[in-house]
Amino acid sequence: xxxxxxxxxxxxxxxxxxxxxxLPKIGFDITDLFYYYADGHTPTGIQRVQQELCLNLSxxxxxxxxxxxxxxxxxxxxxxxxxxxxxxxxxxxxxFGPSAGSWNEVYQKFAAQLARFPQKRFEPQEWxxxxxASLSLPSYFxxxxxxxxxxxxxGIFLHDCIPVRHPAYFDYxxxxxxxxxxxxxxxxxxxxICNSDATRDDYVSLVHPPVDQKxxxxxxxxxxxxxxxxxxxxxxxxxxxxxxxxxxxEFVLCVGTIEPRKNHLSLIHVWDRxxxxxxxxxPKLLCVGRIGWKSEAVLAQAKAxxxxxxxxxxxxxxxDELLRGLYRKCLFSVYISYYEGWGLPVSESxxxxxxxxxxxxxxxxxxxxxxxxxxDERSExxxxxxxxxxxxxxxALTQANERIRxxxxxxxxxxxxxxxTDFVTEAAHDEGLRPALPVLEMNVLYQFGRPEPIQDFESPxxxxxxxxxxxxxxxxxxxxxxxxxxxxxxxxxxxGHRGCTLFLALTSPPVGGAVKVYLNGxxxxxVNRFVGKKVVRISLDSVTPDSxxxxxxxxxxxxxxxDRVQSMRDIHGSGDERTxxxxxxxxxxxxxxxxxxxxxxxxxxxxxxI
Numbered sequence: 001x002x003x004x005x006x007x008x009x010x011x012x013x014x015x016x017x018x019x020x021x022x023l024p025k026i027g028f029d030i031t032d033l034f035y036y037y038a039d040g041h042t043p044t045g046i047q048r049v050q051q052e053l054c055l056n057l058s059x060x061x062x063x064x065x066x067x068x069x070x071x072x073x074x075x076x077x078x079x080x081x082x083x084x085x086x087x088x089x090x091x092x093x094x095x096f097g098p099s100a101g102s103w104n105e106v107y108q109k110f111a112a113q114l115a116r117f118p119q120k121r122f123e124p125q126e127w128x129x130x131x132x133a134s135l136s137l138p139s140y141f142x143x144x145x146x147x148x149x150x151x152x153x154x155g156i157f158l159h160d161c162i163p164v165r166h167p168a169y170f171d172y173x174x175x176x177x178x179x180x181x182x183x184x185x186x187x188x189x190x191x192x193i194c195n196s197d198a199t200r201d202d203y204v205s206l207v208h209p210p211v212d213q214k215x216x217x218x219x220x221x222x223x224x225x226x227x228x229x230x231x232x233x234x235x236x237x238x239x240x241x242x243x244x245x246x247x248x249x250e251f252v253l254c255v256g257t258i259e260p261r262k263n264h265l266s267l268i269h270v271w272d273r274x275x276x277x278x279x280x281x282x283p284k285l286l287c288v289g290r291i292g293w294k295s296e297a298v299l300a301q302a303k304a305x306x307x308x309x310x311x312x313x314x315x316x317x318x319x320d321e322l323l324r325g326l327y328r329k330c331l332f333s334v335y336i337s338y339y340e341g342w343g344l345p346v347s348e349s350x351x352x353x354x355x356x357x358x359x360x361x362x363x364x365x366x367x368x369x370x371x372x373x374x375x376d377e378r379s380e381x382x383x384x385x386x387x388x389x390x391x392x393x394x395x396a397l398t399q400a401n402e403r404i405r406x407x408x409x410x411x412x413x414x415x416x417x418x419x420x421t422d423f424v425t426e427a428a429h430d431e432g433l434r435p436a437l438p439v440l441e442m443n444v445l446y447q448f449g450r451p452e453p454i455q456d457f458e459s460p461x462x463x464x465x466x467x468x469x470x471x472x473x474x475x476x477x478x479x480x481x482x483x484x485x486x487x488x489x490x491x492x493x494x495x496g497h498r499g500c501t502l503f504l505a506l507t508s509p510p511v512g513g514a515v516k517v518y519l520n521g522x523x524x525x526x527v528n529r530f531v532g533k534k535v536v537r538i539s540l541d542s543v544t545p546d547s548x549x550x551x552x553x554x555x556x557x558x559x560x561x562x563d564r565v566q567s568m569r570d571i572h573g574s575g576d577e578r579t580x581x582x583x584x585x586x587x588x589x590x591x592x593x594x595x596x597x598x599x600x601x602x603x604x605x606x607x608x609x610i
Contacts, residue, residue, distance in 0.1 A: 022425060023063075023065060023066070023421055023424070023425055024125065024126065024127050024424065024425060024428035025065065025067075025123060025125070025126040025127065026065075026066045026067070026126070026127045026128075026129055026421070026424060027066075027067050027068075027069040027078065027080075027120060027122060027126065027127065027128045027129070028054075028057065028066050028067065028068050028069065028129055028131070029069050029070075029071065029078070029128055029129060029130040029131065029132070029134070030050055030054055030068055030069070030070060030086065030131065030132065031069075031070050031071040031130075031132060031134050031137065032046070032047065032050065032130075032131075032132025032133055032134050033047050033050040033051060033054070033132055034070050034086075034111075034114075035073075037089065037093065037107050037110075038107055038111070040103060040290070040317065041092070041093040041096045041103045041106075041107075041317070041319075042093075042290065042316065042317050042318065042319070042320075043093070044257050044289070044290060045159070045341075045342070045344050046132060046133050046159045047132070048344060049131065049157075049159070049195075049220060049344075049416075050131050050132050051090055051093065051094075052222065052224075052413040052416075053131055053413060053416065053417050053420070054068070054086055054087070054090055055087070055090055055413070056412070056413045056414045056416075056417045057083070057417060058083050058086070058087045059414075060414060060417070063417070063421070066421075067080050067120070068080070068081050068082075068083060068086055069081065069120045069128070070114060070117075071134065071137055071140060071143075072114060072115070072119075073137060073138060074115070075119075075470070076138060076139040076140075076142075076143060076470035076472075077119050077120070077143070077470065078119065078120040078122075078128075078143075079114060079115075079117040079118065079119055079120060080117060080118055080119070080120040081114070081117050082117070085110070085113065085117075088110070089106075089107075089110045092106060093319075093320075094319060094320040094321060095230070095232075095233070095319055095320075095321055096319055122147050122150070122152045123152075124150060124151030124152065125151055125152075125153070125428070126152050126153070127152070127153050127154070127155055127424055127428065128144070128147060128152055128153075128154050128155070129154075129155040129156075129157070129420070129424060130154075130155070130156050130157065131157040131420070132157075133159060133181070134181075135177045135178065135181050136177060136474055137474075138472060138473050138474045138483075139467070139469070139470050139471070139472040139473075141184040141187075141188055141464070141465075141467075142464075142467040142468050142469060142470065142472050143469075143470060144184075144188050145188060145436070145437070145465075145467075145468050145490070146468050146469060146470075148188065148434075148436040149436040149437070149468070149490070153190045153191070153427070153428070154188050154189050154190050154191070155189065155190065155191040155192075155193065155420075155423075155424050155427070156185050156189040156191070156192050156193070157193045157195070157218070157420065158185065158192050158193065158194045158195065158199055158203055158341075159195055159199070159341045159342070160195075160199055160202070160340070160341025160342075161182065161199065161202040161203055161206055161207070161341075162202075162261070162339055162340075162341065163175045163178035163179065164178060164179050164182060164202075164206055164207075164453065164454075165202050165206060165339070166261070166338070166339050167453065169259070169260055169261035169338065169339070170261075170293070171293055175453045176450050176451075176452060176453050177450070178453075179453040179454040180450050180453075180454060180462065180464065180475070182203075182206075182207055182454070182457065183207075183454050183457055183460045183462055183465070184464070184465065185207075186207050186208075186209050186210070186213070186457055187438055187465050189213060190213065190214065190427060190434055191213075191214045191215075191216070191423060191424065191427045192209065192213060192214070192215045192216070193215075193216045193217070193218050193420060193423055194215065194216070194217050194218070195217075195218060195219065195220050195341055195342045195363070196217065196219060196220070196341060196342050196362075196363035196366050196367075197217055197363070197366060198340075198341070198362045198363035198366065199217075199341045199342070199363060200215060200217050203215070206457065207457040208457055208458045210434070212434050213434065214423075214427050214430070216423045218416060218419040218420055218423065219342070219366065219411075219416075220342045220344060220347060220367075220416060221347045221366075221367065221369060221410055221411055222347065222351075222410060222411045222412060222413045222415065222416050223347065223348065223351030223352075223410040223411070223412070223413075224320070224324050224348070224351065225412075229321055229324065229325050230321060233319065233321035233322060233325060234325065236322060237322050237325040237326070237329070240315075240318075240322065241329070244284070244309075244313050246284060248329035248330075249329060249330065249331050250283060250284065250331070251283050251284045251285065251286050251329075251330055251331065252283050252284070252285050252286070252330060252331055252332060252333065252334055252387070253286050253288065253326050253327060253330035253332075253333045253334075253349070253354075254267060254285060254286070254287045254288070254289075254333065254334045254335065254345075255287075255288045255289060255323065255327075255333070255335070255345040255348070256287075256288075256289045256335065256337065256345055257289045257290045257291075257292040258287065258289055258290065258291050258292050258295040258298055258299075258314065259292035259293045259294060259295055260293070260294050260297075260338075261337060261338050261339060262289070262337050262338075263336045263337055263338055263359070263377055264287060264298045265297065265298055265301060266336060266377070266380050266383060267285065267287075267334060267336065267383070268298065268301050268302050268305065268307065268312065269301075269380050270380050270383050270384045270387065271285050271307060271311055271312055272305045272307060273380070273384055274384065274387065274388070274391075275307075275311060277384075277388065278388065278391055278392075281391055282311065282391070283331055283391065284311055284312070284313065285311060285312045285313070285334075286313050286315065286326065286330070287312065287313065287314045287315070288314075288315045288316070288318055288323060288326065289316060290316050291314075291316060299314065302314075324352070327348055327349055327351075327352035327354060328352050328353075328354075330354055331354075331390070331397065332349075332354050332355045332356065332357065332390055332397060332400075332401070333345065333346075333349040333354055333355075333356045333357070334356065334357045334358075334383075334387070335349070335356055335357070335358045335359070335364070336357065336358065336359045336375065336377040336383055337358075337359050337361075337364065337377065338359065338361065338377055338378075339361055339362045340359075340361075340362050340363050340364055340367070341362075341363060342363050342366070342367055343358065343362075343363055343364045343367040344367075346358050346364060346367035346368055346372055347367050347410065349372075350368075350369065350371050350372065350404055350408050350410065351408075351410040353401055353404050353405040353408075354401055354404070355371065355372065355373060355390070355397070355400045355401055355404060356368070356372045356373070357372070357373045357375060357383070357386050357387060357390070358372045358373070358374055358375070359374065359375065359376075359377030360374040360375060360376060360377065361377060369408065371403070371404050371407070371408050373386050373390075373400075435492065435553075437490055437491055437492045437555060438465045438466060438491055438492065439491065439492045439493070439494070439553065440466065440491040440492065440493055440556070440587070440589055441459075441589075442493075442494075442497055442500060442589050442590060442591050442594065443588075443589075443590060443591070443594055443597045444459070444461055444588065444589075445461060445586055445587075445588045445601075445610065446461050446462060446463035446466070446586060446587045446588065447461060447462065447463055447479070447585070447586050448462075448463035448464055448467075448475060448479040448480045448584040448585060448586060448587070449475055449476055449477050449478045449479040449480065449585070450464075450475045450476070450477060451477045451478070463584065463586060463587050464480065465491075466489040466490060466491045466587065467480070467487075467488075467489060467584075468488050468489065468490045469486075469487065469488045470484075471483055471484040471486060471487040471488070471581070472487065473578060473580075478583075478585065479505075479507065479583050479584050479585040479586070480583065480584050481578070481580045481581065481582075481583050482562075482565075482580075482581035482582050482583070482584070483565070483578065483579050483580070483581060484565065484579075484581055485561055485562045485563070485564070485565055485581055486559065486560070486561050486562075487559075487560050487562075487581065487582060487584075488557065488558065488559050488560070489557070489558040489560075489587070490555070490556065490557045490558070491555075491556055492553035492554065492555055492556070493540065493543075493553065493554050493556055493589070494552065494553060494554075495552055495553060495554050497540070497554075497589070497591060499539075499540060499541050499591075499592055500540050500589050500590060500591050500592065501537060501538070501539055501540070501589065501590050501592075502537070502538040502539075502540065502558075502587065502588070502589045503535055503536070503537055503538075503587070503588050503589075503590075503601070504517075504535070504536050504538060504558070504584070504586075504587050505533065505534070505535045505584075505585035505586045505587070505610075506533070506534050506535075506536065506560075506582050506583060506584060506585065507532065507533050507534075507582065507583030507584075507585060508530050508531050508532060508533075508534065508582070508583075509562060509564060509565055509566045509580055509581055509582065510566045510568070510571065510580060511531075511564065511566050512529055512530060512531035512532075513529060513530070513562045513563050513564045513582075514526070514527060514528055514529045514530075514562070514563045515527040515536075515560055515561065515562050515563070515582065516560070516561045517536060517538060517558065517559075517560055518558070518559040518560075518561070519538060519540070519542065519543065519556070519557070519558060520542075520543055520555075520556065520557050521557070521559075522542065524538055524539075524542075525537075525538065529563075533585065535605065538558070540556065540589075543555075543556055560582060562581050562582050564581075565579050565580060565581040566579065566580050566581075567579050568580060586610060588601060
């Protein structure tokens with residue numbers, strides 16, 4: 001194993017054994033954060049975690065052996081990015097204000113530099129650790145499988161399973177994408193680090209991970225540093241509050257994306273009631289967060305009740321410094337989300353010494369740590385009563401906040417980073433390696449498209465898990481296009497199934513084309529030019545014996561070479577900028593004796609059911 005010794009040196013020059021570290025070589029994947037910045041400089045929960053981890057990575061010399069990587073969508077490869085480059089955009093994001101000009105201009109300057117950085121060359125036994133949620137990246141997991149075949153190991157930080165647990169809180173497309181992402185995590189990851197016990201329980205109960213996948217919990221009860229606000233940030237904060245007629249400790253703070261799951265509608269109704277029950281001392285509510293999915297009802301309701309820009313104010317695009325100041329200056333905070341993976345606003349409020357009125361569900365009880373006030377998030381009466389008690393009794397509120405300041409112990413983001421690297425180090429010294437390739441079961445129809453969310457993660461029937469290489473576009477509902485003439489599939493079959501037959505459904509490039517199919521490096525068949533859909537038959541009679549890495553299984557590699565690809569830019573009115581090669585629709589294998597299953601498959605093909 002290639003390792004790097006990283007030690008922390010005490011002021012006396014000694015190297016205490018208690019801080020000695022032995023880390024495997026790690027590529028820290030921050031792709032999600034980098035592409036998220038394209039839409040703005042104010043990260044939400046998942047991106048905030050990545051941001052804080054990166055800042056601590058850059059500040060701690062013990063992690064100098066860790067390399068930062070970004071998956072370049074243009075070439076479908078990882079690039080090794082300089083720490084100084086990332087740190088620059090992180091610092092700009094945290095302090096950026098409208099007076100600095102256009103964020104888009106800032107981001108584009110950084111984004112243009114990505115192509116100049118070298119491609120990352122992963123080594124056997126190295127780790128790729130993804131701390132984001134890299135959805136919608138073409139060929140991402142196909143490339144991950146390629147790395148695993150070369151002995152690279154994969155760690156995933158899992159932030160939540162909410163789109164699968166509660167799909168009603170998300171648009172349908174996001175639920176589909178997230179469920180397929182989870183299926184890939186289940187299939188590819190050697191180590192899954194969950195951000196809470198609740199997320200771990202969701203992952204285990206929903207996804208049913210294999211027994212050889214290591215699962216750990218790294219809680220996010222971390223806080224920003226306690227340094228004073230910069231003079232510029234302090235002046236901006238004073239101006240912001242002054243513009244809406246506020247002094248400090250005259251408002252309640254709610255932080256979170258404006259979307260149904262965060263339950264802002266209930267807060268609006270509660271504040272409407274507070275105006276009536278507390279006409280003389282009803283504080284203003286400041287809601288800070290991005291305008292998200294289905295947020296129109298929230299803003300419309302606040303306006304209809306006469307509260308918008310009166311008792312309730314919405315802010316987005318506030319810098320981290322301003323947000324940190326709001327936590328310090330508020331009376332208390334509220335976060336009555338219906339479901340969370342962790343709940344950073346709860347931890348951030350407690351770290352600022354302010355009590356939080358939070359929902360009583362999922363991970364929010366963990367985040368509250370016995371210091372938050374938990375309410376029934378589905379009962380506006382429960383929420384109103386808890387907030388009323390804090391308003392009616394300033395002494396009780398002061399006492400609650402004082403208890404937090406004296407007894408609550410938050411961790412640093414450096415502690416969180418240390419947990420993650422410790423888990424990777426522990427897993428790296430485990431002798432057991434998960435098989436690099438998935439198993440193709442017989443008599444199962446594997447679809448390459450994403451027509452609907454995955455329901456059965458133990459048998460997901462997803463052809464995407466067999467794709468390797470960088471020749472793939474992002475899957476669509478019907479299947480997946482390739483972007484090059486050559487594309488590859490790889491999988492294992494049980495040794496007793498070597499004589500089985502595969503049926504692979506393809507779609508030609510838009511202009512049609514011919515295809516050659518290679519099986520484990522040998523030409524298996526040639527398909528003459530066709531236009532539209534074609535089902536090809538591939539016999540596995542000639543495949544080689546068992547894999548040394550997976551006894552009892554035989555490796556199968558299919559390499560398809562089309563004689564042409566089509567640039568859609570050349571087709572007038574297509575509106576498509578892609579280059580399209582073959583399209584993959586489904587794959588199914590049958591044993592010689594599976595007569596009934598073959599007939600059923602044939603009927604479905606003839607009747608157009610598949």
